[in-house]
Amino acid sequence: MAEKKMKGSYILMEALKQEGVDTIFGYPGGNIIPVFDALYDYQDDFNYILMRHEQAVTHAAEGYARASGKPGVCIVTSGPGATNTITGIGDAMMDSTPMIVITGQANAASLGTDAFQEIDLVGITQPITKWSYQIRRAEDIAYAVARAFHIATTGRPGPVVLDFAKNAQNELFEFQPQKISIARGYIPYPDLNEKQVDEVANLINESKKPLVLVGQGVILSNAEKELLTFLEKADIPAASTLLGLSAMPSDFRLNKGFIGMHGNIAPNKKTNECDLLIGIGMRFADRVTGNVKTYAKQAKIVHIDIDISEIGKNIKTDAKILGDAKEVLIALTKKIKENNHSEWIDSFKAFEEEEYNKVIKKSLYPSVDALTMGEVVRKVSDATHKDAILVTDVGQNQMESARYFQYTKSRSIVTSGGLGTMGFGLPAAIGAKIGVPNRTVCIFAGDGGFQMSIQELGTIMQSNIGVKMILLNNNYLGMVRQWQELFYQKRYSSTPMINPDFNAIASAYKIANRKVTKRDELDEAINDMLSNDEAFLLVVEVEENGLVYPMTPAGETITNILTPED
Amino acid sequence: MEKKLYTIIIFSENHVGLLNQISIIFTRRGLNIETLSVSPSALEGIHKFTITTYTDENTIEKVVKQIDKRVDIIKSFYNTDEELVYQEIALYKISTDDFIALESSEELIRKYNIRILEMTKNCVVLEKTGHYNETQGLFDELSQKMKVLQFIRSGRIAITKSKIERLSDILEKYEERWKKTVNHGE
Numbered sequence: 001m002a003e004k005k006m007k008g009s010y011i012l013m014e015a016l017k018q019e020g021v022d023t024i025f026g027y028p029g030g031n032i033i034p035v036f037d038a039l040y041d042y043q044d045d046f047n048y049i050l051m052r053h054e055q056a057v058t059h060a061a062e063g064y065a066r067a068s069g070k071p072g073v074c075i076v077t078s079g080p081g082a083t084n085t086i087t088g089i090g091d092a093m094m095d096s097t098p099m100i101v102i103t104g105q106a107n108a109a110s111l112g113t114d115a116f117q118e119i120d121l122v123g124i125t126q127p128i129t130k131w132s133y134q135i136r137r138a139e140d141i142a143y144a145v146a147r148a149f150h151i152a153t154t155g156r157p158g159p160v161v162l163d164f165a166k167n168a169q170n171e172l173f174e175f176q177p178q179k180i181s182i183a184r185g186y187i188p189y190p191d192l193n194e195k196q197v198d199e200v201a202n203l204i205n206e207s208k209k210p211l212v213l214v215g216q217g218v219i220l221s222n223a224e225k226e227l228l229t230f231l232e233k234a235d236i237p238a239a240s241t242l243l244g245l246s247a248m249p250s251d252f253r254l255n256k257g258f259i260g261m262h263g264n265i266a267p268n269k270k271t272n273e274c275d276l277l278i279g280i281g282m283r284f285a286d287r288v289t290g291n292v293k294t295y296a297k298q299a300k301i302v303h304i305d306i307d308i309s310e311i312g313k314n315i316k317t318d319a320k321i322l323g324d325a326k327e328v329l330i331a332l333t334k335k336i337k338e339n340n341h342s343e344w345i346d347s348f349k350a351f352e353e354e355e356y357n358k359v360i361k362k363s364l365y366p367s368v369d370a371l372t373m374g375e376v377v378r379k380v381s382d383a384t385h386k387d388a389i390l391v392t393d394v395g396q397n398q399m400e401s402a403r404y405f406q407y408t409k410s411r412s413i414v415t416s417g418g419l420g421t422m423g424f425g426l427p428a429a430i431g432a433k434i435g436v437p438n439r440t441v442c443i444f445a446g447d448g449g450f451q452m453s454i455q456e457l458g459t460i461m462q463s464n465i466g467v468k469m470i471l472l473n474n475n476y477l478g479m480v481r482q483w484q485e486l487f488y489q490k491r492y493s494s495t496p497m498i499n500p501d502f503n504a505i506a507s508a509y510k511i512a513n514r515k516v517t518k519r520d521e522l523d524e525a526i527n528d529m530l531s532n533d534e535a536f537l538l539v540v541e542v543e544e545n546g547l548v549y550p551m552t553p554a555g556e557t558i559t560n561i562l563t564p565e566d
Numbered sequence: 567m568e569k570k571l572y573t574i575i576i577f578s579e580n581h582v583g584l585l586n587q588i589s590i591i592f593t594r595r596g597l598n599i600e601t602l603s604v605s606p607s608a609l610e611g612i613h614k615f616t617i618t619t620y621t622d623e624n625t626i627e628k629v630v631k632q633i634d635k636r637v638d639i640i641k642s643f644y645n646t647d648e649e650l651v652y653q654e655i656a657l658y659k660i661s662t663d664d665f666i667a668l669e670s671s672e673e674l675i676r677k678y679n680i681r682i683l684e685m686t687k688n689c690v691v692l693e694k695t696g697h698y699n700e701t702q703g704l705f706d707e708l709s710q711k712m713k714v715l716q717f718i719r720s721g722r723i724a725i726t727k728s729k730i731e732r733l734s735d736i737l738e739k740y741e742e743r744w745k746k747t748v749n750h751g752e
């Protein structure tokens with residue numbers, strides 16, 4: 001039976017529907033108009049969000065994906081629209097975020113001629129995507145979309161680009177629902193090797209001082225429950241990378257916090273004391289390890305990951321298990337003994353107390369007048385019953401919110417880890433709220449990063465997105481200022497900021513807002529912010545010369561930790 | 567770590583842009599590609615790349631893993647010279663007068679196992695296959711005796727001595743794997 005022919009742009013709509021897409025973030029332009037024309041007929045099928053910049057389109061799709069677990073979908077035009085997506089694509093690649101970026105492209109026949117708004121997006125994005133493909137004919141659309149979703153969402157997730165030539169958007173072809181055809185040599189879920197599992201189980205059973213490092217891989221494989229069962233059975237303390245936060249509830253007995261440059265003292269110190277270090281779904285990034293030459297030298301190191309190219313990339317490992325975290329954890333849990341490491345676990349306490357006395361107390365209960373970032377973050381976390389999704393921008397605001405926000409549910413932190421992209425937060429929060437509308441979404445940003453995406457207040461206004469924005473204003477590019485204070489003789493080059501009246505800006509967008517300058521105004525302002533489901537901007541004037549502690553300076557041994565008294 | 571010449575053999579889909587996907591992985595690590603040779607493999611739709619590069623074992627291992635990870639790459643692996651039978655081909659253009667003036671062209675031809683591909687009034691084109699030092703040896707010797715008008719050497723092609731696994735067997739395994747992947751999580 002001959003199918004009815006339809007335009008390529010309509011085939012795209014049908015293919016997206018078949019993939020279960022419900023939300024599209026985008027921005028139109030000349031070489032993608034046919035797709036937006038088709039979208040006009042599919043308004044009931046897709047929740048379409050017009051952003052204010054293509055970079056924000058990609059960050060919103062990332063936020064949507066990270067909070068909901070579903071792939072984010074972007075549609076933008078060719079040329080400048082396409083190049084504006086590069087930062088978000090790179091960010092999604094670094095942070096293993098499933099995203100499909102569909103860009104317009106000049107007619108296939110004119111490619112290579114510097115046609116208007118022609119840019120070699122496939123060439124540009126090959127190093128920063130899992131797959132980048134140009135659709136030149138309508139008959140390839142269904143194939144390309146099926147393959148794109150498969151590749152973006154399976155194994156270690158990541159971004160995929162579909163560069164959609166305009167002629168293919170207009171050509172007629174019949175749509176046939178596609179099952180993805182074999183991608184030879186793409187092995188997203190490697191077979192579990194029982195020998196590897198046995199070897200690691202033995203190491204765990206023999207270990208007196210084991211430590212587990214939890215990465216985002218645990219969240220991506222929905223292995224949170226399996227992780228807790230595993231940790232409980234072997235009685236192993238665990239700490240998270242930045243992206244692994246919220247995989248374990250904050251109050252879980254064996255949760256020893258956050259590792260890395262601004263992480264907790266105890267797990268960082270214990271990294272160089274344990275006898276067995278087990279990384280699960282993480283990549284031993286330099287922000288986690290510090291100097292690799294002095295990293296966990298005393299320990300046997302086990303790496304569990306789905307991506308074979310991560311194993312041995314940064315750290316030499318003694319044993320590995322290649323596989324999906326959930327499958328691996330189920331298999332391992334069966335093979336390990338019930339154990340008790342209470343003495344080892346208790347030995348974390350001294351460092352926890354040290355950090356409380358030297359750092360946490362001063363952040364959460366400051367004796368100075370100026371507000372600290374930490375106290376604001378913790379108050380908001382408490383006021384949302386530790387149930388909200390934290391979205392961060394980049395800088396001091398990011399590290400302080402990662403440190404002091406608390407979690408009861410998984411997928412509760414959306415932050416730019418690998419790329420550290422300022423301007424990520426606000427659009428990512430929009431995406432997160434759309435992805436998980438029934439949860440409160442709190443975005444903490446600095447004055448610098450907020451202004452990198454401030455135009456997205458327009459998206460919030462137009463699409464009525466109920467995000468709670470907390471601007472931690474220190475009138476500085478604070479994190480750079482921190483490095484200048486500590487390592488560059490207080491030469492504050494290019495870091496002081498003269499800022500606009502942020503409240504007036506929010507008001508111009510008809511967004512409810514308040515400003516807090518004193519501690520005794522904070523509680524009420526937070527309650528006011530959370531009193532309904534509308535968007536709200538809370539501007540908090542915080543101390544200008546605050547420093548994020550503890551800190552292991554870049555490239556130093558992970559246990560060389562600076563605290564305020566040093 | 568000690569640096570030596572590694573040969574990477576890659577089987578890939580025959581898609582546009584594959585070479586770029588591979589070469590950027592070398593670029594990121596600042597590795598120079600010494601030789602490169604690309605051609606269709608015995609199986610339709612699959613291309614074979616043979617690349618040589620000077621580096622250490624630690625780096626080559628990571629590079630090959632990162633190449634292998636690309637969706638469009640079917641299989642890639644690396645070997646050292648001892649594990650391979652390999653060959654390059656070189657062409658040399660010299661003037662016919664110089665060639666005739668040689669005292670002993672026969673000796674040269676026997677010594678290097680040279681083939682003469684073309685001879686005109688103006689020039690002679692010689693061909694030599696062999697390892698790098700062999701094709702280079704002929705070039706050096708010719709250069710001492712005359713002006714070599716043109717010289718071109720191909721990239722390396724190589725066959726592993728040990729591997730008995732055939733590409734078609736690898737592909738069959740992938741088919742099996744594929745069925746599992748499609749069913750994953752269902």
Ligand SMILES: Cc1ncc(C[n+]2csc(CCOP(=O)(O)OP(=O)(O)O)c2C)c(N)n1
Binds near residue numbers: 393395
């Ligand atoms: C796009 C981008 N540009 C520059 C940087 C470098 N950078 C990292 S943190 C930071 C300062 C951020 O300042 P602000 O947003 O005010 O946050 P604060 O650190 O003060 O909380 C800068 C400039 C970056 N990470 N991303």
Ligand SMILES: [Mg+2]
Binds near residue numbers: 446447476478
């Ligand atoms: Mg700031």
